[in-house]
Amino acid sequence: MNELENLTAKINQFREERNWRQFHKAKDLAISVSIEAAELLEDFQWKTSDEAIQKNSENIKEEIADVLIYSIMLADDLGLDIEQIIEEKLEKNAIKYPVGKSRNTKAKYTEL
Amino acid sequence: MNELENLTAKINQFREERNWRQFHKAKDLAISVSIEAAELLEDFQWKTSDEAIQKNSENIKEEIADVLIYSIMLADDLGLDIEQIIEEKLEKNAIKYPVGKSRNTKAKYTEL
Amino acid sequence: MNELENLTAKINQFREERNWRQFHKAKDLAISVSIEAAELLEDFQWKTSDEAIQKNSENIKEEIADVLIYSIMLADDLGLDIEQIIEEKLEKNAIKYPVGKSRNTKAKYTEL
Amino acid sequence: MNELENLTAKINQFREERNWRQFHKAKDLAISVSIEAAELLEDFQWKTSDEAIQKNSENIKEEIADVLIYSIMLADDLGLDIEQIIEEKLEKNAIKYPVGKSRNTKAKYTEL
Numbered sequence: 195m196n197e198l199e200n201l202t203a204k205i206n207q208f209r210e211e212r213n214w215r216q217f218h219k220a221k222d223l224a225i226s227v228s229i230e231a232a233e234l235l236e237d238f239q240w241k242t243s244d245e246a247i248q249k250n251s252e253n254i255k256e257e258i259a260d261v262l263i264y265s266i267m268l269a270d271d272l273g274l275d276i277e278q279i280i281e282e283k284l285e286k287n288a289i290k291y292p293v294g295k296s297r298n299t300k301a302k303y304t305e306l
Numbered sequence: 307m308n309e310l311e312n313l314t315a316k317i318n319q320f321r322e323e324r325n326w327r328q329f330h331k332a333k334d335l336a337i338s339v340s341i342e343a344a345e346l347l348e349d350f351q352w353k354t355s356d357e358a359i360q361k362n363s364e365n366i367k368e369e370i371a372d373v374l375i376y377s378i379m380l381a382d383d384l385g386l387d388i389e390q391i392i393e394e395k396l397e398k399n400a401i402k403y404p405v406g407k408s409r410n411t412k413a414k415y416t417e418l
Numbered sequence: 419m420n421e422l423e424n425l426t427a428k429i430n431q432f433r434e435e436r437n438w439r440q441f442h443k444a445k446d447l448a449i450s451v452s453i454e455a456a457e458l459l460e461d462f463q464w465k466t467s468d469e470a471i472q473k474n475s476e477n478i479k480e481e482i483a484d485v486l487i488y489s490i491m492l493a494d495d496l497g498l499d500i501e502q503i504i505e506e507k508l509e510k511n512a513i514k515y516p517v518g519k520s521r522n523t524k525a526k527y528t529e530l
Numbered sequence: 531m532n533e534l535e536n537l538t539a540k541i542n543q544f545r546e547e548r549n550w551r552q553f554h555k556a557k558d559l560a561i562s563v564s565i566e567a568a569e570l571l572e573d574f575q576w577k578t579s580d581e582a583i584q585k586n587s588e589n590i591k592e593e594i595a596d597v598l599i600y601s602i603m604l605a606d607d608l609g610l611d612i613e614q615i616i617e618e619k620l621e622k623n624a625i626k627y628p629v630g631k632s633r634n635t636k637a638k639y640t641e642l
Contacts, residue, residue: 197309201392208396211405217412217464220355220366224347225463227373228564231343232456235336239449240441240636243332247384254332258381259395261339262388265373272359274367276374280313283371284320293323300329300576329576337575340452344568351561352524352553412464421533425616432620435629441636444579444590448571451597455567459560467556471608478556479610483619485563485601486612493594496583500598504537507595508544517547524553 198277202270205263223268230260310389314382317375335380342372422501426494429487447492454484534613538606541599559604566596 209215234257237250247254269276290303299306321327346369349362359366381388402415411418433439458481461474471478493500514527523530545551570593573586583590605612626639635642 197389201389204393204396208399212403212408213410214408214412216410220359221350221353222355222464224343224350224366225459225561228340228343228347229456229460229463231336231340231373232453235340235449236453238333238336239453240446241333243334247332251384254336254384255386255391256395256398258377258384258386259391261343261373261377262392263395265370265377266392269370272363272366272370274370277309277313279367279371280374280378281316283368283375284316286368287320291324296324296326298325298328300326334576337449337571341568341572341575344565347561348565351565352558421613425613428617428620432623436627436632437634438632438636440634444583445574445577446579448567448574448590452564452567452571455560455564455597459564462557462560465557467558471556475608478560478608479615480619480622482601482605482608482610483615485567485597486605486616487619489594489597489601490616496587496590496594498591498594501533501537503591503595504598504602505540507592507599508540510592511544515548520548520550522549522552524550 202266202276205266206270209267218267218271220268220271223264223271226264227261227268230257230264233257234261314378314388317378318382321379330379330383332380332383335376335383338376339373339380342369342376345369346373426490426500429490430494433491442491442495444492444495447488447495450488451485451492454481454488457481458485538602538612541602542606545603554603554607556604556607559600559607562600563597563604566593566600569593570597 209218234254237254237257238246241249266276269279291306295306296303321330346366349366349369350358353361378388381391403418407418408415433442458478461478461481462470465473490500493503515530519530520527545554570590573590573593574582577585602612605615627642631642632639
């Protein structure tokens with residue numbers, strides 16, 4: 195079992211021990227990803243990146259973990275392979291953002 | 307190199323080829339996680355979970371990937387090990403949500 | 419002074435008494451709108467609309483107020499008239515969603 | 531009819547002409563507030579406040595309007611008076627953030 199399968203197994207064990215799969219509708223998992231993403235963002239509210247990292251590094255770490263945990267749950271429930279969907283998205287992004295045009299610019303692909 | 311290190315390396319290669327690290331301040335990566343999480347949520351707007359999955363499965367897949375990609379970038383920039391932060395968060399959650407009290411309930415830990 | 423001007427004045431008085439305008443960069447106000455919107459959403463996490471309203475109506479009320487307060491701050495800082503921007507957006511939406519085509523359907527305008 | 535009642539009436543007319551109230555469950559309106567808040571935030575992604583305002587002022591205006599429109603819909607559906615909930619929240623915030631302690635600091639009330 196590789197590393198991502200191992201993590202997914204641990205996450206699933208956590209919810210199964212609590213019999214929580216009954217609550218984990220895809221829509222509510224997507225809602226949960228947004229809520230955790232906002233909690234991560236709250237660590238940066240009114241702050242520069244440096245100030246946030248200096249003051250909130252412990253909580254930033256936990257909120258990133260929460261975003262990942264809910265995203266992995268949702269992916270697993272939908273039968274998605276995380277390595278595959280990330281690699282496919284990178285390939286798609288590489289077409290939208292060809293190196294020649296997108297180098298050194300933060301412009302959106304619609305503006306390149 | 308294990309699977310997560312391999313994925314992180316591919317994600318980093320993508321941004322280095324475009325010289326994008328200059329734009330990737332932690333605060334903007336956290337903003338990006340929230341934006342992608344909301345795009346994922348949009349696939350479920352006005353729909354049940356089943357309707358969303360039936361209609362938008364392709365886009366749901368891509369938005370989960372985007373959430374993961376930005377989260378992995380941010381974790382990597384902060385020197386965090388993804389496997390470790392998820393395992394630590396699961397351990398912390400296990401204390402907040404002991405199996406005995408939290409089984410079969412969706413109550414928040416503050417209400418248990 | 420009409421009602422919205424009156425509300426804006428009270429909101430501005432609140433931040434001026436605390437000398438908080440120094441922190442209220444537009445980007446951080448936009449971040450704050452997202453954070454409050456997610457706190458509102460949290461009241462609905464794992465619940466139907468009815469369950470959420472029954473259980474969390476007091477907090478829902480406060481989170482809607484927070485979303486409105488930060489939105490009004492941002493609009494005011496950008497010199498926008500709230501009545502005008504809402505009316506203009508409704509006019510624009512009316513063109514994107516003509517009554518004939520959009521009646522009784524939740525399809526996005528790109529699908530009509 | 532005052533200004534906020536007038537705006538609420540126009541927003542309601544918009545959805546009634548399209549018979550959209552059938553889709554406007556409170557949970558989906560809360561989801562919509564989050565989605566629009568993230569679209570507002572996207573105007574600030576990778577940018578300083580000044581860069582965002584210079585480049586995206588037209589879209590920022592529209593996204594603030596969208597956040598307000600969905601928030602007003604939700605408040606109206608729950609029978610809430612917007613002026614009242616904002617004034618009550620300001621009063622509550624004034625207790626959490628007394629002028630003497632909170633002046634010139636961006637610290638959260640839990641840290642004052």
